Amino acid sequence: MFARRRFAVLKNLLEYVGIEPDRLHFSWISSAEAEKFQKTATEVCEKVAALGPAKHLIKNIRKVA
């Protein structure tokens, strides 16, 4: 419940700076909800795969080192 407030702010902040909304997923899943867990995981994978490789916040080690 406390986390819900923090995530709400974090999600808005990340969207505000231009991170694709589909990269960030939130869900309530009880330990008894195996099916929901499986479904959610699949959905997250599909959504992120559809976006393709990340474009933002990638650290270029070669450039820095």
Add this chain to the structure above:
Amino acid sequence: MDNKAIAEKIREVAARLLSQGQVDCVIGYRQGSVPMRERPFFAYTPEEAAQLTWTSFCCNNLANYLIRRQFGEAGKVAVVAQGCVSRSIVGLIKENQITREQVFVIGVPSPGMVDRRKVQATVGADKLITAVNEEGEELVVSGPGFEERIPRHTVLRDNCYTCQQRNPVIVDELIGEEGPPTHGGDIDAVAAPWEKLDPEARWAAFVDNYQACIRCYACRDACPLCYCHVCFVDETMPQWCGKTQDEADVLTYHLLRAFHCAGRCTDCGACESACPVGIKVRRLTSKIEKDIRAMYGYTPGMDLESTPPMSVYRPDDPQDFIK
């Protein structure tokens, strides 16, 4: 009351508090070594109180110096506080960093502080400013071969235009008279300026805004909210955030610092004023501040009673994003 009269009164009150032994120290501002850079000053004796000043360039948030303070005999320090600083003090009391009894608030209704960069831009970037004097609502800016009069209200800091609380919220002694609480600017109209852009343009604006960052952490050090013993950027085990100048590291630092201020930031603008390269640090914090207001109806530091929004919840909080 103009700034000169306020400065006079601050010195008078400070000298009295110190000579009566009511406080160990008076934290205020004194003239900086260069124009437009007033700096924090700690007066421990009535004589030192004579160095205190009050001008349009008192941009530091003095609440910052209450954190982990060693108290002397009186067990109390006095702080010169305008609206935002008093709100930060309230925040520190609520977060159990200090007690109300440890601080004597010398409240000063804020006339709004001036952005030195705007003054420099107004007279021209190539001009050397050697003195700035205040005459009522005008700044008299002078240097070799020039003198210009600038109306104060044209060069205020961005956060002062949209100030929501110019009068101190807690006061032990008020200097001057309370004025209108706001400066008249509409905070919702200017907060979170990137919201209007599409996602790619938002990212571009974000990267562009922090391009010049040298990671000196002046924004963090000037902030009265950043009182962690070890900041997440300084942690090495584990290392949460890389220490390089790489874009990803710089942006991660700014994102997380802003997030840590969620529901606590009083929009005092100390971060922006402290930045040596002039980054608009409030582009991020203003978004969070606006969200907190919209979602939880909370404005930080307005009173001692309300519970900070991030340490409480309501069953009907927005949760459309949770599937």
